Every structure is written in C-alpha cells, then in structure tokens.
Amino acid sequence: MAFKQVTSPHAHSAQKTSNVMQLVLLATVPGLVALTWQFGWGSIINVLLASITAVVCEAAIVHLRGRSVAFYVSDYSALVTAVLLGIALPPLAPWWVIVVGTVFSIVIAKQLYGGLGYNPFNPAMVGYVVVLISFPIQMTTWVTPLALLPEGVSHPGLIESLHIVFSGYTPADGVTGATPLDSFKHSSGLLVDQIYQRDPLFAQGIWAGAGWEWVNLGFLLGGLLLIAKRIFTWHGPVGMLGALALMSALFWDSGSSTSPGSPVMHLLSGATMLGAFFILTDPVSSAVSNRGRLIYGILIGLLVFIIRAWGNYPDAVAFAVLLANFAAPFIDNYTLPRTYGHTDRRRATEKEEG
Numbered sequence: 398m399a400f401k402q403v404t405s406p407h408a409h410s411a412q413k414t415s416n417v418m419q420l421v422l423l424a425t426v427p428g429l430v431a432l433t434w435q436f437g438w439g440s441i442i443n444v445l446l447a448s449i450t451a452v453v454c455e456a457a458i459v460h461l462r463g464r465s466v467a468f469y470v471s472d473y474s475a476l477v478t479a480v481l482l483g484i485a486l487p488p489l490a491p492w493w494v495i496v497v498g499t500v501f502s503i504v505i506a507k508q509l510y511g512g513l514g515y516n517p518f519n520p521a522m523v524g525y526v527v528v529l530i531s532f533p534i535q536m537t538t539w540v541t542p543l544a545l546l547p548e549g550v551s552h553p554g555l556i557e558s559l560h561i562v563f564s565g566y567t568p569a570d571g572v573t574g575a576t577p578l579d580s581f582k583h584s585s586g587l588l589v590d591q592i593y594q595r596d597p598l599f600a601q602g603i604w605a606g607a608g609w610e611w612v613n614l615g616f617l618l619g620g621l622l623l624i625a626k627r628i629f630t631w632h633g634p635v636g637m638l639g640a641l642a643l644m645s646a647l648f649w650d651s652g653s654s655t656s657p658g659s660p661v662m663h664l665l666s667g668a669t670m671l672g673a674f675f676i677l678t679d680p681v682s683s684a685v686s687n688r689g690r691l692i693y694g695i696l697i698g699l700l701v702f703i704i705r706a707w708g709n710y711p712d713a714v715a716f717a718v719l720l721a722n723f724a725a726p727f728i729d730n731y732t733l734p735r736t737y738g739h740t741d742r743r744r745a746t747e748k749e750e751g
Contacts, residue, residue: 414472414473414474414513415471415472415473417628418472418473418474418477420622420623420626420628421477421623421628421675422473422476422477422480423619423622424619424620424622424623424674424675425480425481425484425616425619425675427615427616427618427619428484428612428613428615428616428618428619428670428671429441429444429480429484429615430615431611431612431614432484432488432612432615434543434611435542435543435607435608435609435611435612436488436539436540436541436542436543436552436608437488437489437540437552437553437558438488438552438553438554438555438558438559439487439488439489439490439540439558439562440483440484440486440488442488442489442558442559442562443482443483443484443486443488443490443495444479444480444483444484445483446483446492446495446496446499446562447479447480447482447483447486447495447498447499448476448479448480448483450479450495450496450499450500450503451475451476451478451479451499451502451503452470452475452476452479454475454499454503454504454508455469455470455475455508456470458503458504458508459508459512469512469513472513474513475503475507478499478502478503478507478520478521479499479502479503479521481521481671481675481676482495482498482499482502482521482524482525483495484671485521485525485668485715486498486525486528486536487535487536487537487538487539487540488539489540489553489558489561489562490535490536490538490562491535491562491565492562492563494528494532494535494536495562497524497527497528497531498524498525498527498528499524500524501523501524501527501528502520502521502523503520505523506518506519506523506524507520513681514681515681516681516682517682517722517725518682518719518722519676519677519679519682519718519719519722521676522676522714522715522718522719523719525715526715526716526719529710529715537575537579538573539573539574539575539576540552540572540573541572541573541574542598542601542606542607542608543607543608544601544607544608545574545597545598545601545607545608546572550572552572553572574598575598576598576606576609576666576667576711576712577598577599577602577605577606577607577609577662577666577667578606578662578666578667578705578711578712579711579712580592580596580598580599581596581599581658581662581711582705582711584596585654586654588652588653588654589652589653589656589658589659590652604661604662604665605661605662605663605664605665605666606662606665606666609665609666609667610665610666612670613664613665613666613667613669613670613671614665614670615670616670616671616674616675617670617674619674620634620670620673620674620675621674623674623678624674628678629678629680630687630690632688632690632691632694633673633677633678633683633684633690633691633693633694633697634674634677634678634694635691635694636690636691636692636693636694636695636696636697636698637672637673637677637694637695637698638664638669638673638694638698639694639695639698640694640695640696640697640698640699640702641660641663641664641669641698641699641701642660642663642664642698643698644698644699644702644703644706645657645658645659645662645663645702648702648706657702657705657707658705658706663701663702663705666712667705667711667712667714668712668714668715669701669714671714672697672701672714672715672717672718673694676714676715676718677693677694677697677718677721682722682725683721683722683725684725684728684732685729686729686732686733688732689725689728689729689732692728692732693721693724693725693728696717696721696724696728697714697717697718697721698717700713700716700717700720700721701713701714701717704716704717
C-alpha cells in the first residue's frame with residue numbers, strides 16, 4: 398500500500414504519509430496475530446525478513462538517485478509493502494522466496510517508476526505474482542492450521558522455524574498441506590456437502606475452512622479500523638466484497654459437484670479480506686473518485702470470482718488487483734468528480750472550457 402506525498406483533492410482525510418502508514422501497520426496486527434496463532438511463527442519471520450530487505454533496497458535506490466535516505470525511508474511506505482507481502486506469502490517459505498519477492502516489489506514495481514506516488518501497479522502484489530509464477534511449489538505449500546495438526550504434533554517453534562526458513566529443512570509430516578480454496582478446487586466430482594464432510598479443512602472449520610476464517614476476520618477487523626480512522630472510504634472494499642458475494646451466490650446452485658463454492662467460503666477464505674481492505678485500497682494504483690473506487694472494487698470482486706471458479710489459481714486476489722490496476726486510468730477517465738461551479742461531469746481527456 399502506498400500514499401501520495403501531497404494531499405490531492407480526492408483525499409478522504411489530510412494526514413501525513415508516515416502517520417497513515419503507521420495506522421495501516423497497526424491495522425494488520427489482528428490478522429497477523431491470527432496467522433501466527435493458526436499457522437505458527439512463519440508469517441512473522443516473513444514480515445521481519447521482508448521488512449529488512451525492503452528498507453535496505455529502498456535506502457540503496459534512494460541513495461543512488463541522490464535523494465535523502467532518511468526522508469524517504471521514514472515515511473514507512475516500504476515497510477507497509479513488506480508487511481503486506483510477508484503476510485501474503487506462505488509461512489515457512491524459503492528465505493530466498495521472501496527476498497526475491499521484496500526486491501521486485503521495491504526496486505522494480507516502486508522505485509523504477511519514480512518511487513512513492515508514481516507506481517501504476519500495487520508493489521506488494523507485483524512481488525507476490527513474480528514469486529508465485531517463479532516458484533510455484535514453494536508458493537503453494539502452506540502450513541497446516543492448528544486444528545488439523547496430528548495428535549502429538551505441533552507447529553515448529555521460533556528457532557526451528559528460523560532453521561526451516563534459512564536452511565530449506567523440510568518440516569515434519571503433517572505440518573504442511575493445501576489451503577481450503579485449493580482443496581475445494583481439486584475436489585472435482587464431489588458435492589459441496591461431501592467436501593465439507595470428508596475434507597478435514599472444512600469439517601474442522603466453522604464457516605469457510607479451519608484457521609482461514611479467523612485470519613480473514615482478523616483482517617476484516619483491521620480494515621474496519623482504517624475506515625473508522627478515515628484512512629480510506631468504504632467504496633472499494635464494499636464493491637469488491639459485494640461483487641464477490643453476489644457472483645458466488647448466483648453460481649451457488651445448491652452445492653452441486655460443479656459449484657464454485659458458497660458466498661461464505663469465498664468471503665472468509667484465502668486473501669479476501671486482506672485484499673479488500675489492505676491491497677485494493679492503495680490510493681496510488683486504484684481509482685481516485687468514490688464512484689471510481691466503487692467500480693474498481695466491483696471489477697476486482699468479479700475477477701477474483703472468475704479466476705477462482707474457472708481459472709488455474711485457487712486464490713486470485715493478486716492477479717485481480719494487477720489487472721484492475723491496468724483499468725484504473727480508464728475508470729478515472731469516466732468517473733471524474735464534477736468540477737466546482739459546473740453542472741456536468743467531464744472525462745479526463747476532455748479539456749475544460751475556460
């Protein structure tokens with residue numbers, strides 16, 4: 398997530414960039430706590446390693462550009478990108494996956510375009526997609542949630558987790574497994590009720606998969622805090638979640654063997670709430686007006702469902718956001734707010750009559 402250095406006319410509140418970034422970091426805490434509770438120390442290690450890498454990369458590039466390192470690093474934007482990427486990566490991912498993703502996020506997706514405020518794509522999602530395509534095995538191996546661990550088996554402790562991350566040591570059997578969305582997608586031929594009865598991920602869960610529902614509720618709580626603090630408006634998140642819920646309800650078909658899943662599963666599985674409140678709300682790479690943000694959010698919700706239901710990737714937030722980033726300038730062109738003193742809206746490509 399990034400925030401422009403100057404207060405633009407569409408900003409919902411005038412706050413210093415560093416203050417906004419600190420609030421965003423604070424809002425990730427409930428979700429990160431839920432991740433650590435359900436999946437062990439891996440996510441915290443991801444966040445710490447990504448943060449160190451991001452600050453070093455940011456400082457190095459800013460120094461090469463002849464700018465003040467202290468000024469640019471102190472806005473916390475690199476840390477926010479690192480934290481969001483670290484949260485999105487699988488716990489206990491090898492250290493080089495984390496470093497490669499972070500380098501791409503900061504150096505290529507952010508600084509190559511001129512730094513904070515100029516990046517057309519969400520930096521954290523660029524880094525995520527790069528490592529997802531480059532290292533598919535490491536990126537699809539998730540830690541087993543707490544409720545599904547075999548009897549007598551626990552998540553690795555902090556020291557053992559560090560050893561796994563930095564040495565490539567394979568965790569004990571039963572500690573890694575599929576995600577609910579991945580498991581559901583590859584359960585072809587079974588009715589939804591059969592999947593929920595036979596698959597431990599769903600049988601041990603309450604709404605949408607053991608562990609994952611609590612993580613999504615944690616990010617929902619943090620996102621509501623940001624809306625209450627007026628860091629962003631409700632339009633983007635509501636647009637995405639509403640479109641995703643509507644599409645999954647329309648194609649629910651009472652749970653046949655071809656059903657893409659219920660609205661509750663889609664809302665509380667994968668990176669849904671992280672994407673809705675912490676990824677698509679990036680004001681630099683999203684639409685600028687409230688109407689534009691609503692359309693932008695709806696587009697992302699539609700893309701997430703389409704890719705989840707009929708694409709090759711069980712979770713689709715990163716791809717949906719990057720595709721919507723392409724569309725953001727087009728959306729802005731047709732959703733500019735009415736100019737003060739005028740009765741009609743105009744397109745961004747139209748010249749204003751003097």
